[in-house]
Amino acid sequence: MKFLEENLLDHLQRPEFAELHSVLINHKFSKGSYICQPGMGSNQVFIVVSGRVRVYLGCEEKEFNLGILTKGDIYSTHTGTFVQALTDAVVLMTDVKTFRQRMVGDPEVTKAMVRVLGNILKTSFTIIDGLAFKxxxxxxxxxxxxxxxxxxxxxxxxxxxxxxxxxxxxxxxxxxxxxxxxxxxxxxxxxxxxxxxxxxxxxxxxxxxxxxxxxxxxxx
Structure with missing residues (x-):
């Protein structure tokens, strides 16, 4: 599932958002590795630079896919989901507090995050409906x-x-x-x-x- 039509990375290249971009640090994840898992305790925001990243819920050896993040998508590590690299991936990451401080005055980033979480919620209801009725x-x-x-x-x-x-x-x-x-x-x-x-x-x-x-x- 592609969560955003626009590429958030392009948005961050604009000069007025240089300060926000400067606090985002490159992290590389090999295929199959986890960017985050439930209980990790981290509170990070990341934007996918390259690769494909799967977001899913896991319960009693079952997995429920919530979506696939690709270049330009944004997500947070404290949502209680598993986030796993489907391919080798690179993400820009910073802690939520720093991100919040730097994104003040940037409504486009805020709207992007809301759209991603809204799509996650929609997909969750689709999963429940499918398991119950299909x-x-x-x-x-x-x-x-x-x-x-x-x-x-x-x-x-x-x-x-x-x-x-x-x-x-x-x-x-x-x-x-x-x-x-x-x-x-x-x-x-x-x-x-x-x-x-x-x-x-x-x-x-x-x-x-x-x-x-x-x-x-x-x-x-």
């Missing part, structure tokens, strides 16, 4: 559809390519199912010509509307 196939199609519409790359032939960077087991956790069930459902979608899997973590959707019709996806 079957596994519908939840899987909804996951693929959401990634395609918010983060996919449209190709000349009308198909959409998405890079999820998750194993089948991880995808199964996201949709509240088992690896075996999700693997079978993905194979069914491939046989039906609704998706293609050119390589691990990458999906090609020839006709997004046709895929969504199978899963009963309702666009918000």
């Amino acid at each position: 079957d596994v196939n519908s939840r899987l199609v909804a996951l693929l559809s959401n990634e395609a519409r918010r983060h996919g790359m449209s190709l000349e032939d009308g198909s959409v390519q998405i890079q999820i960077d998750l194993s089948v087991e991880q995808i199964a956790r996201l949709v509240g199912s088992t690896r075996q069930t999700v693997s079978m459902l993905l194979s069914d979608l491939v046989r039906a010509g609704l998706i293609e899997r050119p390589e691990r973590g990458k999906f090609l959707i020839p006709n997004l509307s046709a895929l969504e019709s199978v899963g009963g996806v309702t666009l918000s």
Whole structure:
């Protein structure tokens, strides 16, 4: 899920925000490492410079994906979520107190943070609704559809390519199912010509509307 249409990094390049930019420190995270976890006690704000970062909740060996942060997205480490680098990632980070002091007079940064948290809340309700009222196939199609519409790359032939960077087991956790069930459902979608899997973590959707019709996806 891409949380912001604009790139917050471009905003921070403006001369009037040089002081705010100066307190943000570069941190590198290797693929699979955690930027933050529940109980870490840190109170930081960070902006993604490069890479893809997953935000999720974890409970009793189940994972509930809340979104994927990419270049220019902003987030906070004290939200009680797991934040994990899906790829090697670089973030600009500072503590919340310093960030708050420097961002006074910059309403665009404040609005960006509110939009991110609002989207997290919306996604949380979507997860609850899906687990309560939809079957596994519908939840899987909804996951693929959401990634395609918010983060996919449209190709000349009308198909959409998405890079999820998750194993089948991880995808199964996201949709509240088992690896075996999700693997079978993905194979069914491939046989039906609704998706293609050119390589691990990458999906090609020839006709997004046709895929969504199978899963009963309702666009918000």
